[in-house]
Structures are given as C-alpha cells and as structure tokens.
Amino acid sequence: FHPFDVSDNGHLTIGGIDSVYLANKYGTPLFVYDVNRIRNNARAFVDTFRELGVRAQVAYASKAFSSIAMIQIAKQENLSLDVVSQGELYTALKAEFPVERIHMHGNNKSREEISMAVKNHIGCIVVDNFHEIDLLEQTLIDYNQRMNVLIRVTPGIEAHTHDYILTGNEDSKFGFDLSNGQAEEALQRLLKIDSIHVMGLHCHIGSQIFETNGFTMAVERLFQKLKDWKDRYQFESEVLNLGGGFGIRYTKEDDPLPLSHYVKALVNTVEESTQSCYMSFPEIWIEPGRSIVGDAGLTIYKLGAVKDIPNVRKYVSVDGGMTDNIRPALYQAKYEAVIANNVYGAHKEEVSIAGKCCESGDMLILDIELPKVEENDLLAVFSTGAYGYSMSNHYNRFPKAAVVFIENGQDQLVIKRESFEDMVQNDLSYELGGKNNE
Numbered sequence: 001f002h003p004f005d006v007s008d009n010g011h012l013t014i015g016g017i018d019s020v021y022l023a024n025k026y027g028t029p030l031f032v033y034d035v036n037r038i039r040n041n042a043r044a045f046v047d048t049f050r051e052l053g054v055r056a057q058v059a060y061a062s063k064a065f066s067s068i069a070m071i072q073i074a075k076q077e078n079l080s081l082d083v084v085s086q087g088e089l090y091t092a093l094k095a096e097f098p099v100e101r102i103h104m105h106g107n108n109k110s111r112e113e114i115s116m117a118v119k120n121h122i123g124c125i126v127v128d129n130f131h132e133i134d135l136l137e138q139t140l141i142d143y144n145q146r147m148n149v150l151i152r153v154t155p156g157i158e159a160h161t162h163d164y165i166l167t168g169n170e171d172s173k174f175g176f177d178l179s180n181g182q183a184e185e186a187l188q189r190l191l192k193i194d195s196i197h198v199m200g201l202h203c204h205i206g207s208q209i210f211e212t213n214g215f216t217m218a219v220e221r222l223f224q225k226l227k228d229w230k231d232r233y234q235f236e237s238e239v240l241n242l243g244g245g246f247g248i249r250y251t252k253e254d255d256p257l258p259l260s261h262y263v264k265a266l267v268n269t270v271e272e273s274t275q276s277c278y279m280s281f282p283e284i285w286i287e288p289g290r291s292i293v294g295d296a297g298l299t300i301y302k303l304g305a306v307k308d309i310p311n312v313r314k315y316v317s318v319d320g321g322m323t324d325n326i327r328p329a330l331y332q333a334k335y336e337a338v339i340a341n342n343v344y345g346a347h348k349e350e351v352s353i354a355g356k357c358c359e360s361g362d363m364l365i366l367d368i369e370l371p372k373v374e375e376n377d378l379l380a381v382f383s384t385g386a387y388g389y390s391m392s393n394h395y396n397r398f399p400k401a402a403v404v405f406i407e408n409g410q411d412q413l414v415i416k417r418e419s420f421e422d423m424v425q426n427d428l429s430y431e432l433g434g435k436n437n438e
C-alpha cells in the first residue's frame with residue numbers, strides 16, 4: 001500500500017532507483033524522498049483551491065522537513081512557507097524563497113527573530129501573545145517598517161486524530177483564547193498600531209487528523225466571533241489561516257482522506273459561514289507539513305544484531321533509531337517496513353525492530369512480520385518523510401543521517417551525512433584549572 005515499487009529481483013525501488021544501490025552509494029541510515037510524490041501532494045492542495053476558484057495560499061510547514069533542497073521544491077510548486085524559528089527562516093532565505101510568501105509562527109518569538117522577520121520583509125507574522133505584540137510594535141518603530149499579521153486564536157477544539165475535544169477555556173501555550181476575551185483584546189490592541197495591518201485570524205487544531213469535522217467546527221467558531229467583531233470594530237478577516245494537520249498513512253490501519261477532501265470541506269464551510277454572516281469570502285490559507293512530505297520519504301537502515309529470546313521476542317537491531325526517528329519513543333508512533341533487498345522473501349517471522357541507542361525505549365517497530373532476516377539485510381521504514389530528519393538528534397553522538405532526493409530516475413544527495421568531525425566542531429577543549437591537575 002505504500003507508493004513504492006519492487007523490481008524483478010525483489011528490491012524495493014524509489015522513483016525507479018534501487019534501494020540497495022542507494023544504500024551502497026550513500027550509506028545508512030539514509031532518508032530517501034520521492035520528489036514526484038512531494039510535488040503531487042502539494043499539487044493536490046493547490047489544484048483543488050484553483051478548481052474551486054478560491055484565492056488561497058498553501059504554506060508548507062517547514063518544521064516537518066526543512067532543508068534548502070526541500071524549500072526549493074516548495075518554491076517551484078508555488079507554495080508559501082511557514083517558518084517557526086530563525087533557523088527555519090535562515091534556511092528559507094538561503095534557498096531564496098520569495099520573502100513575501102513566508103509566514104512566521106512561534107509562541108515565544110524573540111526580539112532577534114522578530115527583527116530578522118521584519119528586516120527581511122516577510123509576508124506575515126502570526127501573532128501569538130501580548131508580549132509579542134509589544135516586541136513587534138517596538139521593532140517596527142526601530143526599523144520604520146510595516147508588517148502584516150494574523151492573530152493566532154485557539155477556537156476551543158482539540159483534535160485527537162479520530163475525535164475532537166471541545167474545551168471551554170483552552171489550556172494551550174499557543175495563541176489567544178477566543179472564549180475568554182483575550183483574542184478580542186489582542187485585536188483591539190493590534191488595530192490601534194498604525195504600522196500593523198491585521199489580515200485576519202489563524203487557528204491550528206492539531207496534527208494527523210483523519211476527518212474534516214474538527215476543521216469545520218473550528219471555522220464555525222471563528223465566524224461566530226468574526227460576526228461580532230464586524231459589528232463592533234468593522235473588522236473583516238481578509239485571510240483565514242486554518243493551519244495544517246491533515247492525516248497521512250503510516251500503517252494499514254490508517255485511513256486518510258484524499259487531500260482534496262479537506263480543502264473542499266474547508267471551502268464549503270467558509271462559504272456557508274460567510275453567507276450566513278453576510279461577510280465577504282476571505283482568502284484561505286492552510287499550512288500542511290506532514291501531508292506534503294510524510295509519505296514521500298522513507299528510511300533505509302542496515303540490520304545488525306539479532307537477539308532471540310524464545311517465546312518472548314526476537315529483537316532485530318538497525319544502525320539508527322530514536323536519533324533519526326524519535327516518533328515511536330515520543331508518541332508510540334507506528335510504522336510499516338520491508339526488507340528492502342528481499343521484499344517478497346519467504347519464511348516470515350515476527351520480530352521487533354530495535355534502534356541502537358542506549359535506551360530500552362528505543363524500539364522503532366514492535367511485532368512486525370518480516371522474511372527471515374540475514375546479515376547485511378536492509379530495512380526500509382515507510383512514511384518517515386515528516387518529523388523524522390527534522391526531529392533527529394545527536395543522542396549517543398550518532399552523526400545525523402544523509403538525505404537523498406529522487407526525481408526523473410536520478411538520485412541526488414541533498415543533505416550530507418554528518419562526520420564525527422562535524423559533531424565535535426563546536427566542542428572546545430577545557431582550559432581552566434588544568435595546570436593543577438596535571
């Protein structure tokens with residue numbers, strides 16, 4: 001069910017390239033992306049808005065996977081870009097992403113972050129809290145500039161993948177609460193600042209969501225407020241940013257909607273709401289991350305030690321783990337995998353895939369049926385394109401993996417594997433107190 005092919009010799013192929021060849025050429029662990037799939041995912045959103053004749057921006061949430069090559073693809077696909085830090089903004093600027101289509105998020109934007117956004121004339125800052133309003137106002141005075149903002153609000157709907165929790169007073173570190181008057185107070189303050197243009201509202205209800213009703217409930221709640229604010233402040237939202245969170249398939253149990261369905265549901269509800277509130281139709285922005293890159297990427301590992309505990313569990317270890325994919329340890333996330341060099345192999349047995357970090361919880365997959373594993377077999381874990389590389393870390397001083405993009409039957413390295421030297425490059429040798437101890 002994963003969108004990759006298998007060649008006659010039983011090797012997994014990605015965009016027509018043999019995974020075994022890739023592992024030999026670039027080493028393991030290796031992230032491999034099928035760029036066509038990234039483009040198709042992006043186009044599913046962009047094209048649906050276009051077909052519906054709705055003005056829209058599809059902002060790729062670069063936290064899912066940020067790299068210069070990825071940002072270049074987002075640019076080619078006419079996406080906008082959501083960044084949440086100076087590092088993500090820096091990457092976007094390095095990739096020469098059009099600044100007017102960059103939006104900045106964050107619940108604790110620093111003075112430096114806001115200055116960097118202002119200096120570089122990015123398209124919009126999504127204002128998250130009162131402290132930030134003060135910082136932004138001051139920064140705009142310092143630079144004698146103007147800025148477009150969206151107000152991030154918490155509509156009191158939290159999505160837990162399959163169901164939604166309606167919370168009265170939303171307990172969230174993000175955004176202004178819609179129900180306790182804070183969002184309104186933010187609007188009042190922002191409307192008084194001449195250098196700030198309030199384009200509209202933003203909300204994001206959660207991630208890996210498989211249904212549309214959470215989104216439509218959120219839209220309805222936003223419009224309840226917007227109707228009120230139109231009467232009180234003559235404020236109309238030119239833009240409505242409804243966040244990301246569209247679910248993807250990790251395992252057979254996941255049953256995601258086609259991406260176009262989310263867009264249609266959002267557009268329908270906005271249409272109904274604007275009509276019933278006598279408001280004009282806003283530009284709709286969304287911020288998908290996972291649904292653009294998640295299923296376009298996979299990770300190839302080399303298998304190593306096998307520990308068989310009869311009647312308990314057979315542990316098969318890979319040469320990576322929670323350093324390149326922390327999601328199983330952090331969220332009990334589930335994945336599917338195949339033996340990349342022997343996809344249809346016989347003698348299936350149930351094993352569990354262990355990472356190599358010094359941590360019992362570093363298990364990538366519990367209980368998976370695989371052909372009997374042999375030394376130097378390769379394991380391909382699917383749907384690791386989002387929040388895999390981007391959340392990777394240096395635990396146990398494992399160097400970060402390499403990333404390869406495949407397109408038009410060709411492979412290209414887009415992030416080099418880290419060397420040990422890279423890893424110690426910021427370490428300084430200790431110079432205080434050494435003399436006495438020598």
Ligand code: LLP
Pocket residue numbers: 061064082105204206207208243244245246287288289290291327386387
């Ligand atoms: N917009 C906002 C304001 C967000 O906070 C997020 C994700 C997105 C957009 C993109 O959501 P997506 O379409 O990728 O679901 N590390 C977690 C996911 C954290 C998501 C944080 N915010 C994971 O690995 O599942």
